[in-house]
Amino acid sequence: MKRLTYLILAFTVLMPHMAQAETRIFACEPEWAALANEIGGDKVAVTSATSGTEDPHHVRAKPSLLAAMRRADVVFCTGAGLEAGWLPVLMQQAADAQVQPGNPGNLMASSFVRLMNPPAKIDRAMGDVHPEGNPHIQTDPRNIVAVAKGFTERLAQIDVENAGYYQGRLGDFTQRFQGMITASESAAKSLKGAPVVVYHDEWAYLNRWLGLNEVATLEAKPGIPPTASHLQDVLATSRNAGVKMILLAPFDDDQAAKWLAGQIGAKIVRLPFTVGGRPGTETLQATFETTVKSLTQP
Amino acid sequence: MLQERLNHLEEKQQEAAITPPPVAPAPVAEAAPSGPQSNDNAFNPAISAVLNGHYAAFTGHNPTVVGFAAGDEGGRATEGLALDEAEIGLSSNVDDKFFANVIASLSEQNGETEVELEEAYIRSLGLPYGLGLKMGRFLTPVGYLNEHHAHTDDFADRPLPNRLFLNNSTKDDGVMASWILPTDIYSEIGVGGFRGGNFPGGSPDGSDIGSALAYSRIGGDIGDNQSWLLGASALVSKAGSRAGNDGSVLFHGDSDLYVASLRYNWAPTGNSQLQDISLQGEYFWRNENGTYDDTNIGTGPTPFDQNQSGWYAQGVYKFAPQWRIGARYSQASAGDTPAALIGTALDSGGHDPWNAALMGDWTNSEFSRVRLQYGYEKPANGQKDNQIILQYIMAIGAHPAHTF
Structure with missing residues (x-):
């Protein structure tokens, strides 16, 4: 009897959490983690695979990333081959259906931006070139704005219930960000x-x-x-x-x-x-x- | 008049509200670049090839490691200038539910070019709850190193216990199920059933499952710059008939292998590209229960029930972006020799064979590496072997992606 009471208690405590579980976002780079937090607010739980001092080309597919990937609802990365050395391995090993390419949970920031300087000729003698173009899109804030819009649309599609919340936060973010862009440009x-x-x-x-x-x-x-x-x-x-x-x-x-x-x-x-x-x-x-x-x- | 103006103003305001603020000049604001051309080639799998070659010189004339009957791949590297296997890999998603990988290796053995199917497996992508299914032929996750392809190794050869207990690296045909637990810390468990046609199994019988595997591993981070992976696995095999020492020793019976492994990584500056330290070790324990037959001596099948063990520990230090040095010690212990097998290949004479190796390598890019290794091996009582290996490893084609 006592055990049953505990069980019921546990359920009543846990159930509300389960009902409004946060959308779990696995961000490959800190800029996308930050953006996911800006848009998602307290409706998302964000993990960043890399820190600001790491080169996103060279990351180990370490166990902690596998664990995070396993539980992710959305994988939010740059794409364009930037993570080619480690992301595919994580995706296969974690085998999380919702984040595989082609599913809404797979989101590549580079798909919202026109990439600069795609090489006319592709040869490894030229070094580690990215056939799609330069993947370091996050150094232009105007790209961030474009990605924010694409990310919000996708997030609203995955978590329909909170679509309005996300749109609202996008509006706020964009406005603040535009102010920063204008000020930076003149400075x-x-x-x-x-x-x-x-x-x-x-x-x-x-x-x-x-x-x-x-x-x-x-x-x-x-x-x-x-x-x-x-x-x-x-x-x-x-x-x-x-x-x-x-x-x-x-x-x-x-x-x-x-x-x-x-x-x-x-x-x-x-x-x-x-x-x-x-x-x-x-x-x-x-x-x-x-x-x-x-x-x-x- | 005023109304009209107000209406007009209202319209303008609405417009402003709908239209997002001006974002950027044309090139940035443009939508995604034109998609890939739709033609059949667009669906070609990722193709890669890995080319290895080496020069090796040894001072020891009798390389046979005493106390064990090693498989055909378990010996030291080919002496002189030699081409190692050329690995050709094809991989791609099959559809939204499956991923496929084929790796064939081309090598020359006794003057003939051999094509060997290294791996050919399907992996599920669409199962819920962190479940995964792998089927086909693949390197079995027994211990840490076995699952990795040799071209990603930190040394030019495998440690002694891997050579003796796993025939360098063991792969098998079968099916394996795994489950990654929904925990903050990485934890995975898995079981598999295999044909058992390869070392440590051999000559499976009819519809039997010749070998079974169970593994578990956990791993995580310590702070931002350190990560670790701990594993335990068991591979239980039944050998119908397994040849060792170039076919001169036959084993028949049960071979049960247990392995514990640890890998630890530390990037002192927080950026593993500049500096990196990795430590790795594995402990092997094997029980074999059956009969051994040393045909060179003509013992006939002789009952055997022995425990054997082995271990290795290694450290690799990347001190500059392109340069690494490493040291490794490995050892195996055959245990007591049954009286009936004294004087045979299984008689270790109380000697525990060991090997110590130092290596330095240079990595020009992610795709090429050149390595020099010096090893000192004591394969038997009174036998010593100085080993020099100069090796290159080059990868072409699709960008390689490596597991931890």
């Missing part, structure tokens, strides 16, 4: 046309947004660390162009950048790249504000 006016050197071709969208002129990459080829001979070329190019800034993501090796900076008297700018990439970048908005501030600081 970064002076950057138009400024020549920069980057480590990996990971700033293409940011450069387009703010009008920065990328003249060289430190990496010899995508995914292949800098070589001495390549750096000599970069040095000549940077001198000619009058490069004043070298852009690095939090996870980029700074050896080559330090050398180049010493040679040409440029400054190394570590940009957040994504949410949590630098101190004080816990939200998407703060990430872009920090980015612009880092670029415009004398």
Whole structure:
């Protein structure tokens, strides 16, 4: 009898939770985790597979990710081959039906954005190229707005009950974000046309947004660390162009950048790249504000 | 007049409310890029090939490890310049419910090119509650390393117990069910039934299930930069007739293998691309109950009921993005030799064979790696073997994706 009482008690406590269970979102990168939280509010539970200091190309398909994937209702990733080294394995091993490609629970941010620079020729001799185009879309806030809209539509489709809630939050978010974009653009006016050197071709969208002129990459080829001979070329190019800034993501090796900076008297700018990439970048908005501030600081 | 104006104003406001704020210039706001062309090739599976080759030099002239009758793959690498297997893989989703993977290996053995079906399996994608089904031929998840393809290994050869107990790596034809528990920590259990045609089984009988497997593993993170995976598995096989030591030793009977494994990873800077430390170890315990026949000596089938064990531990340190070094020690223990088998291949003479290896490798990109390894092996009493292996591993085609 006592056992039965406990059972009933357990059910009455648990049932309401079960009825309005949160939608579980597995985000591959912190920017999508942050966006999912902005739109989903307290109706979603979000796991980020990577932190802001990790290179999303190179992530281990570690056990904790498998456990998170197993319980996910939605997989929210960049796509475009960015996660090719680890996401497919997780998807197969977790074998979670709702997040397989073709199901609403499979959401790739790159499908809402036109990708820049798809290579005309695809050859691994060119390094780890992405046939679909440059996948680092999150460095342009206007892309975030486009993805937010696509994500909200999908979330509303999966969790119909809370569709209105999500739409409302999207409206708020977009409005706030637009304000930030406008303010950032005017703050970064002076950057138009400024020549920069980057480590990996990971700033293409940011450069387009703010009008920065990328003249060289430190990496010899995508995914292949800098070589001495390549750096000599970069040095000549940077001198000619009058490069004043070298852009690095939090996870980029700074050896080559330090050398180049010493040679040409440029400054190394570590940009957040994504949410949590630098101190004080816990939200998407703060990430872009920090980015612009880092670029415009004398 | 005023009404008209108000109406007009209202319309404008509504418009503003409906139209989302101006987002971005054309290239960004444009909808998704044009989809892939619809033609038959668009559905081709992902194709990949892995090419391995090595140069090996050994000082030991008698490489046979005493106390065990190793399978045909369990010996040391081919001496001299050699081409290892070329693996060709095809994988794709079959439909929304199934995924398929075929890996064939091409190798030359005794002057003839052999095609071997390494793996050919179907995996379910659509089962609820974290359940999974795998069927066909695949590397069995007994221990940690066995399930992994050799080209992802951290050393040029497999540790001693894997060579002796699993014939380097064991695969079998069968079906396996798994369940990932809905817990925060990763936990999975699985069972499988197999034909039992390969080492440690052999020559299955009629409709029997020659070998059965059960495994469980748990894993998780410690903070942001460390992860671990702990596993336990049992592989119970019945060998109708299993040949070892180049066919000279025959085993008939039950071979039960239990393996415990641990893998631990630590990225000291939080970014495994720059620096990474991995530690890995496995402990093997085997009971064999049946008869052994050393045909070189002519013992005839001799009763055998023995426990044997082995273990290895290794550490690999990536100290720069392209460079790694590692050390490994492995050992096996054949246990006491039954009186009737003294003087045969199963007589270890009280010696526990061991191997110690050091390696350094250079990884140009995710697709290519070159490795130099030095090993020192004591396969038998008074036998020592210095081993040098220089190896390359290259992958072409579809981007490889690796399990933890």
